[in-house]
Amino acid sequence: MKKKLxxxxxxxxxxxxxxxxxxxxxxxxxxxxxxxxxxxDQAPVILGEGTTLVPARGVFEAMGAKVxxxxxxxxxxxxxxxxxxxxxxxxxxxxMRVYDxxxxxxxxxxxxxxxxxxxxxxxxxxxxxxxxxxxxxLRAISEAIDADVEWNGEAYTIDIKxxxxxxxVEGLPGLSLSSDTTEVKxxxxxxxxxxxxxxxxxxxxxxxxxxxxxxxxxxEFVEASLxxxxxxxxxxxxxxxxxxxxxxxxxxxxTINADTAxxxxxxxxxxxxxxxxxxEGVFTLSNGYDTKVGYNTSLxxxxxxxxxxxxxxxxxxxDLFVNPTEIYVNRTDAPVTTSDPTATAEPTATVEPAATVEPAATVEPxxxxxx
Numbered sequence: 001m002k003k004k005l006x007x008x009x010x011x012x013x014x015x016x017x018x019x020x021x022x023x024x025x026x027x028x029x030x031x032x033x034x035x036x037x038x039x040x041d042q043a044p045v046i047l048g049e050g051t052t053l054v055p056a057r058g059v060f061e062a063m064g065a066k067v068x069x070x071x072x073x074x075x076x077x078x079x080x081x082x083x084x085x086x087x088x089x090x091x092x093x094x095x096m097r098v099y100d101x102x103x104x105x106x107x108x109x110x111x112x113x114x115x116x117x118x119x120x121x122x123x124x125x126x127x128x129x130x131x132x133x134x135x136x137x138l139r140a141i142s143e144a145i146d147a148d149v150e151w152n153g154e155a156y157t158i159d160i161k162x163x164x165x166x167x168x169v170e171g172l173p174g175l176s177l178s179s180d181t182t183e184v185k186x187x188x189x190x191x192x193x194x195x196x197x198x199x200x201x202x203x204x205x206x207x208x209x210x211x212x213x214x215x216x217x218x219x220e221f222v223e224a225s226l227x228x229x230x231x232x233x234x235x236x237x238x239x240x241x242x243x244x245x246x247x248x249x250x251x252x253x254x255t256i257n258a259d260t261a262x263x264x265x266x267x268x269x270x271x272x273x274x275x276x277x278x279x280e281g282v283f284t285l286s287n288g289y290d291t292k293v294g295y296n297t298s299l300x301x302x303x304x305x306x307x308x309x310x311x312x313x314x315x316x317x318x319d320l321f322v323n324p325t326e327i328y329v330n331r332t333d334a335p336v337t338t339s340d341p342t343a344t345a346e347p348t349a350t351v352e353p354a355a356t357v358e359p360a361a362t363v364e365p366x367x368x369x370x371x
Contacts (some may be wrong), residue, residue, distance in 0.1 A: 026051060029157045030138070032062040032289065033165045033318050038245055040292040042133040044158075051125040052158060053135035058291030062317070063162050065145060067338075076127065076136055080145035081164065086116065087144050089136055094126040096137070098144045098205060162318075169321040172297055173198045175210065176323035177285050178267075183330055186278040189222060190329060194269035194285070196262065197321075200301055205262040206312060207254035207300030208269045211286040216247050218279035222272040224251035228262045232271070248286060248298065258304045268299075281329040287322030297322050 015293045027043040028047040029036060037059055044054045057067050064081030064214050074091040080103075086099040099116035107114040118146065120143070139149045148161045174197040185191045194210045208226060221242035225232040238253030251271060255261050262268050275281075298316035 001097060008194075015210055026156065029155075030054065030059060030160070031157065032059060032160045033162055034083045035295070035317065036286075036288040037061060037062060038288045038290045038296070040290065041279035042135070044138065045130060045135065048125045051123075052138040053125065053128070053130070054138045055291060056134040056136050058289070059138065060145075061159070062140065062295075063142070063145065063147060063160065064164070076134060078141060078145065081162070082146075082216040085145050087141050089141075090125045091127050091129060091134065094123045096121045096123055096140055096144070135204040165318055165328050171198060172319065172321040173200070173301075173315045174321035174323060175208075175268075175285060175297060175299060176325060177212070177257070177283060177327050179283070179327045179329070180330065184275040184278070186275055188249075190219075190273050190275065190281075192271045192273065192283050192327060193227075193267040194271070195266060196268045196299060197265045199262070199265055200313075203263070203301040203311075203313075204258045204304050205268045205299065206256065206258075206296075207252070207297045207314075209250070209252040209296070209300075210269055210271070211248050211250040211288070211296035212271060213248050213284040213286055214273060215279070215281045218276055219273045219281050220276055221249045222269045222274050224249075224253070224269060226255055226261075227267055228260060229267055231258050231260075232270075233257065244312065245290070248296075254300065258302070263304060267301055275330075278330065280331050282331075283327040283329070284324065285322055287320075289317075 004194075028046065030044060031037070034179050035178065037054075039055065039058060042055050044052050046052050056069060056078075056114040060067050060078050066079040068074075068077045070077070072324060076089045076091075078079060078087040078089075079085070080087075084100070086101055086103040088097045090098070098119045098121060100119075101116050104114045104116065121140060123137055123140055125137060127134065129135070138160075142149045142160050146163045150159045150161075151157075152159065176197065178193045178195055180191045180193070191211060194208060196205060196208075199205065205226075210224075214221070221240070224238075224240045226236040233255050235257060236253045236255040238251065240251040244250035249271065251269065253269065273281075273283075288296045290296060295316040297320070298312045298314055299320055300311040300312060
């Protein structure tokens with residue numbers, strides 16, 4: 001547990017230094033298992049006849065893959081999450097090499113030498129260095145490690161589904177938003193609550209990292225705290241960054257006090273915002289993945305036991321259902337929604353872009369991007 005708490009405490013410090021990054025040109029939005037990838041300093045680029053290049057890390061790490069850079073040979077190696085595939089690329093070399101590692105363990109256990117079968121694949125665009133960042137082809141690598149890639153030319157999005165993605169969110173631990181009001185006047189505060197659901201039996205919520213998107217032109221972030229119901233947990237450590245990314249605030253808090261922490265489903269964090277002008281607002285819990293600090297939203301739980309025994313676990317990515325239901329404030333025409341944290345409806349199109357016509361069978365999406 002100490003290691004997990006330290007990890008989230010370090011994350012709390014990191015979010016203070018992680019600022020917003022804006023792209024001047026239109027770039028595709030990339031999703032991995034419905035989580036939007038938030039690129040820290042170098043956005044994806046589309047080159048040639050529609051080849052999308054992305055930074056070597058970030059996207060593939062969000063897919064559970066291990067990414068390694070070898071400076072001497074200018075080589076990138078990507079090992080799939082299931083350790084069955086290794087992809088090797090060399091900067092400015094248009095040949096990608098894919099190695100099948102599935103038979104390695106059995107062969108080695110049998111006392112035999114193992115040589116991974118190799119499949120060379122010719123790329124439309126070679127890996128290259130752009131703005132001091134290693135950029136590699138998105139579709140070719142994703143498909144090589146057994147992920148599905150769909151290009152939506154109208155929405156300008158790329159949606160990636162990994163082979164281990166859950167078909168249903170039912171039963172998963174989840175986080176959702178609710179609020180204490182839907183109408184606030186200029187100068188008044190509104191409290192936005194992070195609610196946990198399906199907390200594993202016999203555990204308490206020892207940490208929460210939550211990123212909320214809000215209207216900065218109409219609202220100002222005031223403070224955040226780890227709570228049990230509506231009571232702040234004394235001694236909880238954490239930090240908040242209202243400039244984590246454009247229109248986002250990120251808060252991370254941890255506690256070791258099982259006696260005062262949440263042990264059943266309910267509110268686990270409170271974020272307070274001030275209305276600047278009485279204008280409209282929409283608050284959304286982000287399930288994105290930041291290429292610098294990882295998943296935007298996560299839940300840490302630990303066993304309710306005494307002594308040194310511990311079984312802490314952090315839920316994020318495909319192990320955590322981040323409810324995309326939005327909270328509307330000062331909106332008379334707001335759609336009827338629910339903030340029920342137990343809801344298990346699939347994410348809407350704003351979180352998981354709907355697929356359109358499957359692109360032609362090339363290495364990368366072939367829909368014509370904006371020039």
